[in-house]
Amino acid sequence: MLQIKNLTASVERKKIINGLDLEINDSEIHVLMGPNGVGKSTICKILLKDENYTISSGVIIFNGTKINDLNTTEVARLGIYLVNQNPIGIEGVTNAEMLRTALSDITGERVGIFEFNKKLENICKELDIPKEFIHREINVGMSGGERKKNELMHLWMLEPKFIILDELDSGLDVDALKVVSESINKYYEKFKPSILIITHHNKILEYIKPHKVHVLKDGKIIKSGDITLAKEIENSGFTAF
Amino acid sequence: MNNIVIDREEFCLEDFDGEVKINVKKLILIIKGHVVIKEWIKNNELDLMINMEENSSLEYNRFGLENSDNKIIINQNSNSRVIFKESLLVDNDSKLKIKNNILGNNNISEIIVRAVSKEDSRLVVDAILDVLENTFGNEVKEDLRGLEQENSKITIIPDMLVASSEVMANHNVTIGSISKEDLFYLCSKGLTFDNAKKLLEVGFLTSIYEDIEMQEKIKEIIK
């Protein structure tokens, strides 16, 4: 699904990623851990081709397509989806408007309103958010936890193949974390996507079982392992690496 | 809903809620009771004076397209409340001058303008607030924002002439372009760059109105 080979990238002329290699196969769930400011969110932005981040060498291949020179819309359409660490609010644009535009942009067809609304209402129910959210401005006036759920509402509508969850668990109360994790698991069962989970905690990994865990430091993956690596980090931190 | 066509140079609206069409270039509008107006303008030229009677309230929702040259004076005596909202999408040189005269006490006024300029257009928004000496209990607010697209230019001149110290005044003026962060967000959901831009533009223009129908109609018009 995703191959990152010897990637070097920077933001504001500061080199953050330096010789990164990462391979995630179809339907695999990987976890990326690492100290604050090491570049985890930077990797997300690079994958989504945020213009502020420049790739100076290396390649990123997604399902056989080199995405180095694609733009954000193009990678999104290949099926890469990011739930941002801190989803921003978009004033004046509602969830429904954005989703309707996105879906008709992607498929080239008009979206049937009835089906569309019905699907959204079901998603809201599953995510335990009021269906009024459908016609609310995107993330505006929503709490941190509500924003994360709102982003998952988009995910269920857009049906991506590769999901990046950048600290999905941050700011969620215990119940919300459970709801959100169950939603991800359900999505996984249905569509078998690949998933990259970025987290500082093990709690989310009790719900969503990963196949691999990686540690990012000094711009690259310095250690990979299974779930025991995440437990090791929780117990003794990153200083051991 | 009511619809009214105004074709006299002096007109009184009392306890009204509906759409107005102004067919004169110069108008004195007297407001009594509780009035809510919607107005759609296109390519128009208007010299409007609004006189608020005591204890009256006015919510004025305007939406303008293309180029226009509008001069609006709002006179508030005492105990009146005005919310004036105007969104403008201009692609030709345009002018909007709003002067709010606070002549008495205990008035509330809120002037909200959103403008998007396109192509090579020049838009000048002149917002003058004049609070008379020895008045008290007045609350005035100006919120004026512009979004410059393509080679256009917006100038917003806020002017607060506040002679009274017993007034709560608040103003916010910003001119900018569409946020790159917002564009990135929308594109990351699969929208094309152009559609993302359009959604943000329309959102900017419509979000000031509480009336959903008004928002929908503007979206339809811009499309």
Ligand SMILES: Nc1ncnc2c1ncn2[C@@H]1O[C@H](COP(=O)(O)OP(=O)(O)OP(=O)(O)O)[C@@H](O)[C@H]1O
């Ligand atoms: N747009 C930007 N402009 C300037 N510096 C940036 C930008 N984005 C990231 N950085 C810098 O790059 C480094 C990596 O940031 P990043 O957000 O990727 O860290 P992170 O690993 O996600 O950390 P955390 O665990 O705290 O979320 C930091 O030093 C950060 O300040």
Ligand SMILES: [Mg+2]
């Ligand atoms: Mg981060």
